[in-house]
Amino acid sequence: MHVPQRQTRIADLLRRLAAAPPQVLLLEGGDAAEREALGLFWAALLNCAGPEAPCGACRSCVQVRDRVHPDLVLFDGGQDKIKIEDVRELRPLLGQAPRGDGTRVVIFHEAQELTPQAANALLKSLEEPSRSTVFALLAPQREWLLPTLVSRSWTLTLAWPGEPGADPALGEWLDALMEFWRTGRGWFRRTGVKGAVDKHLAMALVLALQREVVHTLRGQPQGPVAQGLLKLTPGRLKRLDLALAHAQDALSLPTPVNPALVLDWLATHVHKALRAPA
Known part of the structure; x- marks a missing residue:
């Protein structure tokens, strides 16, 4: 899986976290493309079937790369607001086991586009933690998100562009x-x-x-x-x-x-x- 060169430190941290993935991961900083790349890297890491995750070549890695993995749910706030109806549709899924042998990963790309109602609905979903599902919030910076969401998250800050x-x-x-x-x-x-x-x-x-x-x-x-x-x-x-x-x-x-x-x-x-x- 491709990781931007200046974000390899974050990729190494994600590898360490994969042994006990947090329920909510927040990736801030960098730019939108880098945050999305690392969000997909995280999903591949938790579902890779290769000898060294993420291998980038197994069926799971290829499906994550193409955004068609059955245990990857991706909401793209860069395309439109993420609404309460979107989050509500997740609830039946969260009670089910993953379809594969890995972990279901729900990514909110440009999570600052969660409406207030959607953010609160997501908080409710987090009150019933599931070992088989983790969430990733990708945003320019944590200050854009509901403080209670941030407090539930394990936050990693990507490298910013040159000083x-x-x-x-x-x-x-x-x-x-x-x-x-x-x-x-x-x-x-x-x-x-x-x-x-x-x-x-x-x-x-x-x-x-x-x-x-x-x-x-x-x-x-x-x-x-x-x-x-x-x-x-x-x-x-x-x-x-x-x-x-x-x-x-x-x-x-x-x-x-x-x-x-x-x-x-x-x-x-x-x-x-x-x-x-x-």
Whole structure:
């Protein structure tokens, strides 16, 4: 099973956890594709029939990779909201034994898209633990999820993209964006230069900001960007976090998207939101 190179530490931790898998695993950090890859790695690990799990070649591993394994249930919040009806449909299944020799794995990809009603229904399901079924919540960061769900979870944090300080160009863009949010000036001169913004730079900028928001929400500010975010109220920080998630989704679309336009939307949307009532 493919694991992104910079997430091998998490894969090693999952191998150790497989001996006694937690009822609920929460994978945060990284990006959406990496979280999904590790969620599927977890499902393959718990169902592999090969000599060294996950082998990636046995019938179970191939079925997990293709998302057709009979003991894999995958809800994709990246496609639509995960509704209470979806969670309710699980309940009859949870009383049944797995169809194979492994463990049933229920994955909520982009779990922040669980509606409040669905999240509460999931909590009710967790009140009746089953040794044959485990859950995996995949989300950008734990703060997006119902606190009671997080408290029931074994949380692993994926490696974030490269630190801004390691890339001077990225640091300059972060400074420019923070300046625009403060003053409303200077941003469009940067993005208006032909070829100045590519998809790689735009995604790195969005992910770097997401990481800084997480540190700030946890009271662990790191660097000048996080110091600037400390001036925002919790309500405004959450608005920024939501806007960053929308920008990441747009940049992850399979169809071509203009990364400069995505960053311009992010800059103007947040500039306006930061001036609205907290």
